Amino acid sequence: MAGKLDAMQDQALLGDEAVALGAIHAGVTASYGYPGTPSTEILERLIAEFDEGGPRAVWCANEKTAMEAALGVSFAGRRSLVTMKHVGLNVAADPFINGSLLGIKGGLVIAVADDPGMHSSQNEQDSRFYAAFALVPCLEPRNQQEAYEMTREAFDLSERLSVPVVLRLTTRLSHARSGVRVAKARPQNPLSKAVDRTAWMLLPAYARKRYELLLGKQPDMLAWSQAHPANRLELEGRDRSLAVVTTGLGGNYYEENLADFVASRGGREPARLHIGAYPLPTASLRKLCEGAGRVLVIEEGMPLVEERLRGVLEQPLVVSGKLDGSLPRAGELDPDNVRAALGLSPRLSVAVDIPRLPGRPPQLCQGCPHTDSYETIKRAVEGKASVAITADIGCYALGALPPLAVPETIVCMGASVSMAKGAADAGIENVVAVIGDSTFLHSGLSPLIDAAAANTSMTLVIMDNSIVAMTGCQETILPSARLPALVRGLGVDGAHVLELEAKKPSLEANVAALRAEIEYRGLSVVIFKRECIEAFKKRKKTEAAKARGIAACEDAESPTTGAEGARA
C-alpha cells in the first residue's frame, strides 16, 4: 500500500503531488476526480501510489459524481479528497454547495486548480468565490510546502467544523516543483457511519435547520482564519500610509520586487497582510488599513479581496488593484506586472535579436483519428444550405481551427448535444453535434435523453478514441464496446446507431453513411472509432516494457537462459 510518494522523507514535488502526499499522510481513504489541467496530476499520482487493497483513487464520469462519491465516504466516517479543475467545480456545484449543509463526518477536501491566463481552459474563474458562496473555509497555498501542509490541515478542519474545505491551487503552483518536508503520517479513520440521519437529508425541514447551523459556524471559521499563521499581518516598523494585501502566489511576486520597492520609497517598507486562509480575516484587514491612505491588493485570479474592500460606496481609502487598472484584470500575475503596480521601472533586461518565429497554433497530432472524422463530416454536409455543427471540450475542439475549421460552437462539457437540439428545434435542418467518448460519458448522456425523448432531427457524432486524450491518456469510464448499447438504452432507435472506422480508406463509404443519417429526420448517433495515436504509442511502450519484464523474469528463473542472456 505504501508507494514511492508515501516514503517518509523530504521530496521534490509538483504542487499537485504535494497535495497527493498531504492527502496520503492525512489518512485519506478514497480520492475521486475528473482529469483537467492543471489538476490532473493530483489523482494520477494517487492512482500510481496506491496498490491493490490500499485506499482507493479513481477517475469518475464527471466532477459531480466524484463529489457525491466523496460525500458517501464522509458519511461512512472516513476521509476523502475530490480533485478537479476550476470549471469542474461548476459541474460539481450542486453537491458541493449542498455539501456545506451536511453533517460532514470524515474530512472532505476539494482540491480545485484554477487556471488564470487560460493556459488550457475556457475561462478564468476563481474558486475562492465558490468557497465564499458555499460559506466554507478555503486554503490558498503559496508554495509546495504549504500545499502539503494545508492539505493535511484541511482534513482536520473539515472534521472539526463538519464542513467541506476547499484547497485552491493555481497553474504555476500545481505544475512547479520544489522541496517538501514531510511530517508523520496519520492512519485512516475507522469506519463509523453517521448516525444523525437529519444531518444527511436535505428535506426542507432539516435543511432549514442545517442552514442555521452553517450560519452559526461562521464566527468559528472567521476566528480560525483570523488566527491562521498563513494570514500574516506585518505592522511592526512599517510605513502605515500604504497598506499592501497579497494572496497566494501574489505574495511571492511582491517579495521578488520588495528590495527595489523599499529602496524606491527611501527605505520605508509598507504595512502588509498576506492572506492564505479564508473567510477573509476582516479584523486584520481593518487593522492593516488604519491610517492608510491607499491599499494595494495583489491577488492571483479575480479581485475577491479588492471588491470586498471597495464595497459599493465611495470611501476615503484609495483601493488599488485589478479594478483600477494597477494590475491587469485578465491573465496571470507575474513579477513584472506586480513591479509595475508598485510603481517600479521595468527590470533591466538584455535585448536579444531573435528572428520573428512563425506562430504555432495548437493542432491535432499527425494521423489523429479526429482529422478523418472531421473530413467525413465536412464532406457529408457539403452543398447543404441549412447546417449547424456544434462541438465540445477535448482534443477534437482543435478541429475548430484551420485547416479543418468544422465546428461552430464550443461552450462547456456536454453543451454540443443540448445546443444541437436547440438549433434543430429552432429550425436548422442539418444539425451535427460532435463529442468525444469521455465527454459524452461526462455530460452528454442527459442531453441525449432530451433529444431521444423528442426524436430530434439531429445527428450526434461520438468521436471514440478509447481514451481521455487531452489530459494525458487516462482511461475512459466505460470501454468503447459498450457505447452502442448505452446509446440504444437511452432511447435512440437502434436502426440509426452506427459504428464507423475513422480511417482514410473508409472515407467515401463513411461520408455516404453519415450523410444518410444527417438527412434522416429524426435522432441518429454515429460513433467514429479509432485509437488515439498518443494512446497507441503509450500502449505499445507499456506492452513492450511488460514483455521485457516477463522475459527478464523468465531469464532469472532459468539459469541456462539467464547465462545465455548474459553472454548476449
Ligand code: SF4
Ligand atoms: S492526443 Fe490523440 S486524440 Fe489528441 S490530437 Fe493527438 S492523436 Fe488526436
